[in-house]
Amino acid sequence: MRRKRSQQRKNKLTRILLINLTVLLIGLLALGGFYLSTNSIAESSKQVASEKLLEEVAIKKTDYTEIEKSKPEPKKEPYTDIQIAAAGDIMFHGPQLKAGYDTVSDSYDFTDMFSEVKPIFEAADLAIANYETTAGGAEKGFTGYPAFNSPDETIDAIKDAGIDVVTTVNNHSLDTGRDGLERTVKVMREKELPSVGTYDKKPTSRVYVHAVEEIDVAILAYTEKINPVGIDFSAKEMNEMLNLMDEQTIKEDVAEAKELGADLIISFMHWGEEYVEEPNDRQIEFAEMMAAEGVDIILGSHPHVIQKSDFIVEKEQTTFVIYSMGNFISNQREETLGTNRKITEDGVIVQLDVRKDNLKNEISIEGVSYVPTWVYRNQEQGESTFTYKVLPIEDTINDSIVTDAFKQRMNRSLETTSEKMAPYDFIE
Secondary structure (H helix, E strand, O other), X not given: OHHHHHHHHHHHHHHHHHHHHHHHHHHHHHHHHHHHHHHHHHHHHHHHHHHHHHHHHHHHHHHHHHHHHHOOOOOOOXXXXXXXXXXXXXXXXXXXXXXXXXXXXXXXXOHHHHXXXXXXXXXXXXXXXXXXXXXOOHHHOOEOOOOOEOOOHHXXXXXXXXXXXXXXXXXXXXXXXXXXXXXXXXXXXXXXXXXXXXXXXXXXXXXXXXXXXXXXEEXXXXXXXXXXXXXXXXXXXXXXXXXXXXXXXXXXXXXXXXXXXOOEEEEEEEOOOOOOOOOOXXXXXXXXXXXXXXXXXXXXXXXXXXXXXXXXXXXXXEEXXXXXXXXXXXXXXXXXXXXXXXXXXXXXXXXXXXXXXXXXXXXXXXXXXXXXXXXXXXXXXXXXXXXXXEEEXXXXXXXXXXXXXXXXXXXXXXXXXXXXXXXXXXXX
8 A cells, every 4th residue: 555655656756747847848948939039030120220221321322323413514614715926037137146145144135125025925825926047056157147047045035025836947947957957946845935847857747736725726837938058958858857838738737637626727828929018829829728728827927028918718717817927026127128128127916816616616716906016226325236126016106215217117117017907807
């Protein structure tokens, strides 16, 4: 009986133990499920938060892009305006070389000869003139006519005057030989004064493009003749050294200027007959040809006197031409050549107002004006040399240095020059 009760007690304890184990196991399982559920919820929350953050960034990025798209583009100026100033032949005869020499310092200085016209060139966006001499070096000796060789300081004076580009091709380009021609180009380059028309090595292009503001100006230059003194070069050699006035060459160069994207094309021509006041048939024919090809401005020199200006209208193309701007500075005048050639004292600075329509990409000449000039030459009291100055007539005619006799000559020059200049409203 006792054994049976003992056995029953054992069975009861076993059941209690099993029940407790079962409860513990269920509790452990429940706890694990809660932990997994909690982690899953946490991970799910993190994922939702991450997705929300990415969504917000994407929205912000989209908004920023839309803002950028909605911003107005920088406003482009409808027009670009520049002024071009041009002058004729810059020559240095023997008396001018003496005037520029300082015996004390044994050096040259020609800057004062251009002091009165310097403000005109400096005010322009592009100033251009013809250097009708060579810088062949001191070892060749400095000389005037008939074979010109000038000190390098003449180039310094031209640059100081505000002239930006010079043409170097003219009938005197080979006065000091091929080496003198090449040295002239090299000195110009060293002094950072661009030159057009002659070369120190075979050119790959005859087109010089000068950027002015937002306008690319192509400058071409040619000479009709070369002085034969000491010249013995083949046609090929001549073509490698300088630009001769040839119709086919000019047409090719104009076409190249257009291919290079030039907005404005200027052709500087050394042509015509010396001391003749009217352009000849060949000058007129070449001017009309260049206008038809698309040259915008034609600037002439060589005759030593002023020839008329004109406008050539070719379909939608309007070309300005001045057949000769006369001597800008020289020793040619009434005292040296006689009264019948007193107009060699006269010159003119041509001022052209050019506008580019940036929206239509079109160029036009908006205005043309003229500054008649006169070369002052006087031997001051006690001086052994002459004083030379290029005078803008209207601005200086009442200056103290101008005598009554000079005033009469300046008035004559002003009247003569003005009669030859076509007003801009001629084409309007």
